Amino acid sequence: MIENSTSNALVELKDLNVKFVSREATVSAVNNVSLTLKAGEVLCIIGESGSGKSVSMRALMRLLPERRTKITGEISVAGKNVLELQGKELSDLRGGTVSMIFQEPMTALDPVxxxxxQIAEAVCRHEGCDREMGLERALELLELVKVPSAERRLKAYPHELSGGLRQRVMIAMALSCRPKLLLADEPTTALDATVQIQVLILLRKLQREMGMGMIFVTHDLGVAAEIADRVAVMYAGRIVETGTVQEVLGDPRHPYTRGMLASTVHGNMRGKDIEAIPGNPPDLRRLPTGCSFAPRCKDVTASCSEALPPEVFMGGGRMSRCLLASAPPDEPKSMAPAI
Amino acid sequence: MTAYIIRRLLYAIPIALGVSMVCFALVYIAPGDPLQTLLPEDASAETIEMVKKAYGFDKPIPVQYALWLGKVLTGDFGNSIASGRAVSEELFKALANTILLAAGAVAIAFSLAFAMGTVAGYWVGSKVDRFVTGVAVVGVSIPNYWLAIVLVIIFAVELNVLPATGMGPRGSDTFELLTWDHFRHVILPIFTLSMIPIGIITRTTRSCVAETLNQDFVETLRAKGLVESQVLLHVIRNSLPQVLAVMGLQFGYLMGGSILVETIFTWPGTGFLLNKAILTRDIPVLQGTILVLAMIFVATNLVIDLCQTAIDPRLKRS
Known part of the structure; x- marks a missing residue:
């Protein structure tokens, strides 16, 4: 199913920097992000609002407004240098090789x-068929994403569908040209809890069946545990920790990840206080010179704010950007770090 | 959709009826008596009574309204007090002349304004946008009677290339648009009349297109690989309902004929006719003209409403 490109990575980001430039200030939304994704792999990017998750995804498809954005670094998807694509090549990539599902199904579809x-349009654009064939394919796709009475829904306008159905339509649209890479930007956040699970299960099933690589952006650790192979935790535009889902969620090596896990509601929480991370994320217009999490970190040392902590690799693709990564203070079990 | 159209048509009936009442009543609220201009000042009481009776002014106003409406529904607007000819005859002749100007102004203004507005809205903040916005501001700010006079001074008086007044060469009875001798008479009035609609529609289109481009779904369109021209098509279709609403209003105003512009160019249209009727207190002409113009307004609104709903089905619910 999947062609092998020269390197076996489907996505390679190297030193990706995204800055929003305006007259008043320059916002460093994404800073030196590097990551790779193999074909068929699911990577979850976790982080709170404003941590640069969605911006990284949009940079991957060059969807950010060109006039106000400065992207540097390297983005390669399926062997193509995305930052060098122009005009038609770029739009061939979008929806053809890479597709995206957005957070807000209520506003992400054209209302008129x-x-x-809308689905047929994407099919026709990439496969060069006429509207009739596009609609036939759209019907198949709606059935694939389990939209009930798909034939009738084909003629519906977005406002006539529920949020869950609209998100299924979005998924159908994203899958219409069998992309190699699916970017999902918090696709379940705006949905009801019961619908969230259904959509999540559907996405995972389709991802496996079609063998797509998927980058799934979320702030919900439960969702990440459910769907991811690997996890990358983002804070203030930087990846602060990566690893397999078991490693990162089971043995977090960055205080931010630990804080997030502690502030999550899980079983047997009745009567206990939820531990919130104190303080607020830093101002992206004026990032601190040292670790950007230092002001909120309870294990902070003097050297934390002197310089940006280097990436500490712990083998097997495990990384944490913390001076204490190899010897986390709060870890009584003290698993031997494999360096 | 058919049910919706029928419902909208039924809604239009009470509106039309209300408009007809206002038209009829307005003339009585306004000061002045039509008989004053018709009769000599020293007319005897009997003569006044007689004339009143002849025109039906002696009956109570509601009865006059009912009689008038009944006739209007059969296409009989009565006779002009000033000229004695049938109102319908004068009215429809004037209407045809105004339609000629309005159609020209609509064609120029709507196409030009829509194109300029779309370009400016797509490249908001660019030089093109600033230029177009400048043109639009000039368009809405210049009083058109002033523009008309200036154009007459330049093109008729100074350069002597275009006629200042009238609909054709002296002595011609009919109007043939396709001959230069006639066509040159419409150039200045159409240009004058299209300025304001150009300004207003350009600004509306610009802001609608710019606003639509900022909506989330545009990102989805780009993400699925549409090229910019296809994206723009979606954006235009989304902006169209609002733009159409403004176009409809402008069309209505143009059909009413500008009293000032038609008077300056002595163009025998509805504005000119209204002006004459007001000065001579020609009540039947006033009533008939205002009613027909108001009906055109109502009909335009109806058509625009239906077009909007056809484009954006969300509007059907409200």
Missing amino acids: YRVGD
Whole structure:
């Protein structure tokens, strides 16, 4: 199913920097982000609002407004240098090789076009068929994403569908040209809890069946545990910790990850206080010179704010950007770090 | 959709009826008596009574309204007090002349304004945008009677290339648009009349297009690989309902004929006719003209409403 490109990585980001430039200030939304994704792999990017998760995804498809954005670094998807693509090549990539599912199904669909036509449009754009064939394919896709009475829904306008159905339509649209990479930007956040699970299960099933690589952006650790192979934790535009989902969620090596885990509601929490991380994320216009999490970190040392902590690699793709990564203070079990 | 159209048509009936009442009543609220201009000042009481009776002014106003409405529904607007000819005859002739100007102004203003507005809205903040916005501001700010006079001074008086007044060469009875002798008469009035609609529609289109481009779904369109021209098509379709609403209003105003512009160019349209009727207190002409113009307004609104709903089905619910 999947062609092998020269390197076996489907996505390679190297030193990705995204800055939003305006007259008043320059916002460093993404700072030196490097990551790789193999074909068929699911990577979850976790982080709170404003941590640069969605911006990184949009940079990957060059969806950010060109006039106000400065992207540097390297982005390669399926062997193509995304930052060098122009005009038609770029739009061939979008929706063809890489697709995206957005957070807000209520506003992400064009309100004055029938959903069938919106899907067919994507099919026709990439496969060069006529509207009739596009609609046939749209029907198949709606059935694939389990939209009930798909034939009737084909002629529906977005406002006639529920949030869950709209998100299924979005998924159908994203899958319409069998992309190699699916970017999902908090696709379940805006949905009801019961619908969230359904959509999540559907996405995981389709990802496996179609063998797509997927980058799944979320702030919900439960979702990440459910769907991810690997996890990258982002804070203030930087990846602060990566590793397999078991490693990162089971044995977090960055205080931010630990803080997030502690502030999550899970079983047997009744009567206990939820531990919130004190303070607020830093101002992206004026990032601190040292570790950007230092002001909120309870294990902070004097050297933390002197310089940006280096990436500490712990083998097997495990990384944490913390001076104490190899010897976390709060870890009584003290698993032997494999360096 | 058919049910919706029928419902909207039924809604239009009470509106039309209300408009007709206002038209009829307005003339009585306004000061002045039509008989004053018709009769000599020393007319005897009997003569006044007689004339009143002849025109039906002696009956109570509601009865006059009912009689008038009944006739209007059969296409009979009565006779002009000033000229004695049938109102419908004068009215429809004037209307045809105004339609000629309005159609020209609509064609120029709507296409030009829509194109300029779309370009400016797509490249908000660019030089093109600033230029277009400048043109639009000039368009809405210049009083068109002033523009008309300036154009007459330049093109008719100074350069002597275009006629200042009238609909054709002296002595011609009919109007043939396709001959230069006639066509040159419409150039200045159409240009004058299209300025304001150009300004207003350009600004509306610009802001609608710019606003639509900022909506989330545009990102989805780009993410699925559409090229910019396809994206723009979606954006235009989304902006169209709002733009159409403004276009409809402008069309209505143009059909009413500008009293000032038609008077300056002595163009025998509805504005000119209204002006004459007001000065001579020609009540039947006033009533008939205002009613027909108001009906055109109502009909335009109806058509625009239906077009908007056809484009954006969300509007059907409200």
